[in-house]
Amino acid sequence: MPDTVDVAQTPVRLLLRGRFGWFFLGRTVDVAGTSMTTVALALAVLKASGNATDLGIVLAVGFVPTIALLLVGGAVADRMSRRGLLINANLASGILMAAMAALLITGRYHLALFAALSFLNGIVSAFITPALRGIVPELVERHDLQRANALLSSTRNTVRILAPVAASLLVATAGGGWSLAIDAATFFLAALCFTRIPGATRPPGAGQPLWRDLADGWSTFRSLRWVVLVSLSCAFLNGFNVGPWNVLGPQIVTGHDGALGWGTVLSVRAVGLLVTSVVAVKLVFRRPLRSGRIWGVLCALPLIALGLSGSAWVVAVAGFIGGLGFSVSAITWDSTMQAAVPQESLSRVAAYDDLFSYAVIPVSQVLSGPLAQAYGAKEVCAVGGFAYVVVCLFPLLNRQVRTM
Template identity: 70%
Template sequence: MPAGVTETTSTAPTSVRHLLTGRFGWFFAGRSVDLAGSSMTTVALALAVLQASGRAGDLGIVLAANMIPTLALLLVGGAVADRMSRRVLLIAANLASAATMGALAATLIAAHYDLATAVGLSLLNGAVGAFTSPALRGIVPELVEPDDLQRANALLASTQNTVRIVAPTLASILVATAGGGWALAVDSLTYVLAALAFTRIPGSTRPLATSQALWRDLVEGWSVFRSLRWVVLMTISFALINAFNVGPWNVLGPMVVSHHSGALSWGTVQSVRAIGLLVMSVLALKIVLRHPLRDGRIWGTLAGLQLLAIGLSGQAWVVAAAAFIGGLGFTVAAITWETALQTSVPAEALSRVTAYDDLLSYLAIPVSQLAVGPLAQSYGATQVSIACGIAYIAACLIPLASRELRSMTP
């Protein structure tokens, strides 16, 4: 256990059973089904397009069409989530996702695949995603008491990590047996079920934003975001983490590990990492960190070990062991960050602040993916992995330069 992480105490919390039967329960149910659908979408959409077209180029275009509107509209989604009922927004967004996936499923089932149609529906689905994420991140404090936020986030994380293990496999089986169109039809149904669950969430009692122009909401959101120096510092840290991690892990990881241990080994590494994510999300239900952001940053450094393992060894069992440990640390860092935002950012600006956080940190991802290949060709895959692992750890620790962040308590 890294230094500075020993300050944990057992709590006498609201029981998990009570949380799941209270206001949070229906949201948890809807979010779980929503996560299953979202996790299936990535795999089912990719396999369905490849199955229907047989062209990798089509898949790249469809996936890009899904991502671009999400990034372009994310700030607007945050502003809208702060000025209207997040419950209503989640219901509408899930129904819209059901409609876009259902329409694409229908075209595939009818054997009428067309790239332009797939791209158009993917664009719409990506646009809906820009409104879903800020509403999801902002609604939890409306449903649980402040002392239960970490526990609620741990419950959500445990479901998310379980779904990451199960849903992709299920989507693959559906595509292989019933076909890509029917896999997307099942995906569409999950969004409908999620929307139905969200209708059972009690209405919010928070004051809604005024009916001023949307651009003013965006400016106000930026002002709040910029005024919270610890949030800005953490967002910079996350941008650097994404830059040093996403490309090397997703590109160099499978290349190096497959070279050393065979083609099937990378899937095993990913599964072991997912188990680490799940284990810690369950353990997080039982403990609370006295200084969550400080200790979360220290735990987060463990995720850099998996990049170091790729560079220093490349053997599947070594990388898998490091990925398991990294999964533990990553989960603690993610839960403590989410809880800190929900407890310390004004409720009326929470969705906008999280939208700025997402956008500024996600922009580094395509840069990482584009840069890692040329860097590996110039300096070698193992050297780049080691350098990125060290840089990842340093990026995790950057926010600790802030005394305010180090001393923050729940």
């Protein structure tokens, strides 16, 4: 029996009506603003301060509270309206981004103020992510979850290709302050779209202490063995992949084909992500967890290509294929969690899943350089790629992962 079934006979346009349609539009605008902010903020801070250290501080203080408060964000998203949380969080992000823009436009850039605003924005981000992962099952029927996630993924990948270019052009022409002002407007627009989701999408949670919600979420997470196995697998996958790819990849490809080669690799990989997201809208995987693990093996190919070749065109082709695998793996994982995890605990379980995945990334990035110096950059990438294959397939030893 094939692992996929074509569901093209159900018009996708039906998913884009009503509650999910407004969420889809708001999420697209939200991703556009976030993607622009990443580039615009970096360029604006560098231009205003002329100091890369300032940029490092601003980015770091924005990342730390997101990790530290992610579990709290999941608990809050499970005990109140996720719709309301998304509206308020986007309004807060818009206000913070507008404040940054005002500082730049008026020529009053100051590191301490920017770092404080970035820190506050990091707090807001900790509440947005769990709410986003938990709200989709409230807006579509269970059998539409995978297609809904594929639609969200396709627009997300498209925006992430275009938004950085748009942000760079805005900084170069209008200036960093006005670029951030436009970014702020996208958050306000996203909040407006979320207000069009009718009514409260879920009842408020019980009035027990927050720490009890966190403990209950952990108990639910631990009780779902298939979630624990895949979450731990994803943590190791990030450890083997993120650092070598982001730290050593540019060094290897640039040394082989120059800076343009690495940019080409990233663009081609992004196309692979987009193509698979679009195709996935038309398909439903019969055994999504199994399919996601098998397709996920393709993500190892870019690392292996870096280790065995380093040529830009070889790594680009591998990156395109790896993008296919990453999209299928991500879409099937989100859809399975949304369908199988109890709704009242979904944001907390998703937060624990994200925490495992995120926590290992800084470690991977820090260790990649020393390991490359000790054993060679290509060697580290090759070993990481082959280890990725093993860790990706490991959850298939569990029967529930294979047959769900």
